[in-house]
Amino acid sequence: MSRTRHNLCEQVVHDLGVRIVSGGIEPGDAIPQEWMLCEQMGVSRTVIREAIKSLAAKGLIESRAKRGTIVRPSCVWNHLDQDVIAWRARSDESGQNLICLTEFRQAVEPKAAAMAAERASTPELDRIREAWEEMDRTAGNDVEAFLAADIRFHTEIMQATCNPFFSPVANVIGASLESSLRVTNCLPPDNIPSVPLHEKVLRAIVEHRPMAAHDAMLSMLMDAAKRIERAIQKTSDASPK
CATH class of the missing domain: 1.10.10.10 (Winged helix-like DNA-binding domain superfamily/Winged helix DNA-binding domain)
Known part of the structure; x- marks a missing residue:
């Protein structure tokens, strides 16, 4: 009961x-x-x-x-609360919430990637690499599996900062990725171009190059922002006036 x-x-x-x-x-x-x-x-x-x-x-x-x-x-409101994030994403008809999430990620994730390049242990590097390998394997054939691997990739980087205050941000990343990929990557082939962008981040972290990791992550997120803006504009243009 x-x-x-x-x-x-x-x-x-x-x-x-x-x-x-x-x-x-x-x-x-x-x-x-x-x-x-x-x-x-x-x-x-x-x-x-x-x-x-x-x-x-x-x-x-x-x-x-x-x-x-x-x-x-x-x-x-507690905007980092997992439920609040999900509810806002669900009601985000204009796409503005998704844009805000992406802006937040641009401010946080490049720094996290740089910190991971400096601090990640061997097991943490292995987990980031395994997540990327799963992304590479599923890109082009399984949207849901690719999404799960993508979320894991970014979450493992947050954990590899060795800073517990980054952990709650994983909720934001998960919600942002789920929302953005359903807007920009509706079909499996749509995921393929993002694999090499993630690989650049992975290599920089594994090779312990903080600035390269920072720049690779920022470049990847800027690319995602452009695709989100195009998708939102396309949806807006197709809507009845």
Whole structure:
């Protein structure tokens, strides 16, 4: 029963989170009262209260005297929270959120690659290499496997910085990659051109060349940004006016 309640709570958190992040409930507005949410979602007050605590921990809502539970301004949301990232990606019809994610990656990942080139241990280098080899193997024939390997490649680089504050950024990278590849690399052959770009990053890290790793990562992310912008513009041009 505890597990069932937990699953129900996760579903309520997801449903309310999506409504808030997509603008269905705007900042400053109150979410529906407990009894109303119970009726709408078919769950108990206990489940609703647990869900509200979870959303509050993510910075999305807060309780105010005489006003109920209010949606907070987006500037104070925990944008590195994995759920918040996923909800924003889901409601990103204009592509602006994806552009913001890519800009964030451009500011962080080149430095991370340079640090990995300086600090990575042999096992960490092996894991980065293995991720690239999986990308090379699956590019051109398996979009989902390539995506998983791509996320692993970038995540392993973050871990190889030996700085724990880089670890939460892996959530941003995963969401950004998943969103961008579904926009720019819909077919397996679309993934092939990015393999040599990743290989340049890999070689620079393995050869312990920090500046080369930094520049290779930045170049790869700039290329990704251009492809994202073209894909978004193509979608915009094809939309009914």
